[in-house]
Amino acid sequence: xxxxxxxxxxxxxxxxxxxxxxxxxxxxxxxxxxxxxxxxxxxxxxxxxxxxxxxxxxxxxxxxxxxxxxxxxxxxxxxxxxxxxxxxxxxxxxxxxxxxxxxxxxxxx
Numbered sequence: 001x002x003x004x005x006x007x008x009x010x011x012x013x014x015x016x017x018x019x020x021x022x023x024x025x026x027x028x029x030x031x032x033x034x035x036x037x038x039x040x041x042x043x044x045x046x047x048x049x050x051x052x053x054x055x056x057x058x059x060x061x062x063x064x065x066x067x068x069x070x071x072x073x074x075x076x077x078x079x080x081x082x083x084x085x086x087x088x089x090x091x092x093x094x095x096x097x098x099x100x101x102x103x104x105x106x107x108x109x
Contacts, residue, residue, distance in 0.1 A: 001057050001059070001075070001076070002030060002057055002059065002064050002074055002075075002076075002078070002079060003057045003059050003060070003077070003078045004060040004062045004064070004078075004079050005043075005059065005060075005078055005080040005081065006023050007080060007081040007082075008062075008079045008080050008081040008082075008090060009060045009061060009062055010081070011081045011090070012028055012062055012063075013062070016028070016046055016088050019046060021046045021048065023061070023063075023079075024061065026046060026047065026048050026049045026063065026084060027046070027048075027050060027056070027063045027064060027065040028044065028045075028046060028047075028062060028063070028065070028079075029043070029044070029046070029047040029064075029065045030042070030043070030044055030064055030070065030074060030079065031043035031065070031066065031067055031070040032066070032067050032069070032070040032073045032074065034060065040073065041063070042092050043070075044079075044090055047065055047102055050065045051067075053066075053067055053068050054067055054068070055068060055071045064079075069076075070076075073094075074092075074094065074096070075096065076094075076095045076096065077092055077093060077094045077095070077096070078092075078093040079091075079092060079093075080092075080093060082105065086095075093096060
């Protein structure tokens, strides 16, 4: 399961509405792909549909779709949002990551 922190919930809801998505009906799709300075990087986008291979969760009022392959890397992850001096954006708190890059956008197991 992936959890959504309160700050991330607020930002996801705002961005979904801005981009023409309905937070009550559509998903935030979270995934992992090869790349980044640590080997794997996170993907985050909005989606209106889920596929048969997706794991579907809802946390803090946000629907989350994760493909089965990515799910293995993301179990227990918390999606948060930071708006501080060090940058603005979504942050993945992934207990499975052994190493992360300085920007927090990629990780290794």
